[in-house]
Amino acid sequence: MQLRTHGVRKYPPTSALLASSAGLGWSTISAELRSHGIVEAPAVVPQHVEICLVVAGNEDGLVRRTGAGFCQEAMPKTGAIWLSPAGVGKAIVITAPIPQTMHLYLPTTLFDRLKDDFNLPVGPAHSIRHAVGISDDVIDQIGRSMLSELVAESAASRLYVEAASLTLAARLLQKHCDSGACAPVDSSAHRLDPVRLRRVLDYVAENIKDDITLLELAGIAGYSPFHFARKFTLAMGISPHRYISRIRLESAMAELAAGKLPLAQIALNAQFSSQASFTRAFHRAIGMTPKEYQRCRL
Numbered sequence: 001m002q003l004r005t006h007g008v009r010k011y012p013p014t015s016a017l018l019a020s021s022a023g024l025g026w027s028t029i030s031a032e033l034r035s036h037g038i039v040e041a042p043a044v045v046p047q048h049v050e051i052c053l054v055v056a057g058n059e060d061g062l063v064r065r066t067g068a069g070f071c072q073e074a075m076p077k078t079g080a081i082w083l084s085p086a087g088v089g090k091a092i093v094i095t096a097p098i099p100q101t102m103h104l105y106l107p108t109t110l111f112d113r114l115k116d117d118f119n120l121p122v123g124p125a126h127s128i129r130h131a132v133g134i135s136d137d138v139i140d141q142i143g144r145s146m147l148s149e150l151v152a153e154s155a156a157s158r159l160y161v162e163a164a165s166l167t168l169a170a171r172l173l174q175k176h177c178d179s180g181a182c183a184p185v186d187s188s189a190h191r192l193d194p195v196r197l198r199r200v201l202d203y204v205a206e207n208i209k210d211d212i213t214l215l216e217l218a219g220i221a222g223y224s225p226f227h228f229a230r231k232f233t234l235a236m237g238i239s240p241h242r243y244i245s246r247i248r249l250e251s252a253m254a255e256l257a258a259g260k261l262p263l264a265q266i267a268l269n270a271q272f273s274s275q276a277s278f279t280r281a282f283h284r285a286i287g288m289t290p291k292e293y294q295r296c297r298l
Helices: 108-118 135-149 157-176 192-204 216-219 226-235 241-259 263-269 275-286 290-297
Strands: 004-006 010-011 015-020 028-038 040-044 049-056 064-065 070-074 079-083 088-095 096-107 131-134
Touching: 004 290, 010 064, 015 135, 015 275, 028 135, 040 135, 049 157, 064 131, 070 131, 070 275, 079 135, 088 131, 096 135, 096 157, 096 275, 108 157, 157 275, 192 216, 216 226, 216 241, 241 263, 241 275, 263 275, 275 290
Parallel strands: none
Antiparallel strands: 004 010, 015 028, 028 096, 040 088, 049 079, 049 096, 064 070, 064 088, 079 131
16 A cells, blocks of 8 residues: 655555644654544554554544554544554554544654653663553643644744653653663652752752852752762753753743843843854744744733
8 A cells, every 4th residue: 555654654545634743843743633544554663652642533443553573453432542662663454434643753862862861771762662542641631732732833832842742751751661671770769859959949040140050059969960960850850951941041031021131131141152042042942033932922
C-alpha cells in the first residue's frame, strides 16, 4: 500500500489530516489530528516517541499492532491511548473507522534533555513501553489542551507547548518506561531539602537582575557545586542554569507587559550583553520578538 507523508510520519491514503502543528513553530513536539479509515498498513520505524490519544473513537472495531516479538490489539474507544517508543517498527491494522485521533510526536532530543538532567543510565526515548488502549489522566489532559492550542492558537501557545511537552516526556518516563531502564541514579532521598531549596529560590528571585553563579548558589545550599547541581535538578526537574534562565525570561515578560522600561534596559536586566542577543533568545523561547509580545499585552 502506498504511504503518504505529513510532517514526521507516513500514513496510508485512508488517513486524513484534520489539523497540524506544522507552521506553528513548535520546537519540542509535533502534533497532528487525524481521522483513520479501515486499513492494513505495513511496518514503519518511528524516529520519535509517539503518543496517540483517541479524541473521538469507535467501539465497533479494533486496532492491532504487530512488530518484533509483540502482537497487541485494543478497542479505539474515546480516551484510549497508544504509546510507541522510537526506533521500533510495527505494522498496524484498523478494522473500523476512527473519527479523530490526536498524534503527538516527541523527538529523542527532548528525552536526552531529561537524561542529562536526571542522570538516566540509558537512552530513554527507546525505553518507553509499547502500550495499547491504556488510560492515563495526565496524558489525556495534556493531549487535549495541546489540541486546543492546535485548533485555536494563542499568543502564549509556544511557551505552553514547550513546558507541556517536557511534562509529557517526564510522565512517560515516570509511568510507562521499561522497568529499571529509566530509574535515575540518584533517589528522591538525595534531593535538596525544602529549607535549603527555599533559601536558594529566594536568593535567585532577589538577585535575578544580577549575575548569579553556580558557586554562589552551592554556597547558599551548603554543598559543592557538583552535588548542589544534582540535588537541585532532582528537586526542581530542571538544572540551576535553566531555572535561572526561565525566571529571567518570566521577569522580562512581566517588564514588557508593564511597558515602563525601554527594551535595552529589559535586556540588561535579563543579563544579556545586547538588545539584539536578547531579542534572538526571546524569539527562540516564545516564538515572537519582545516588541511583538509587548504589543499583544499592552
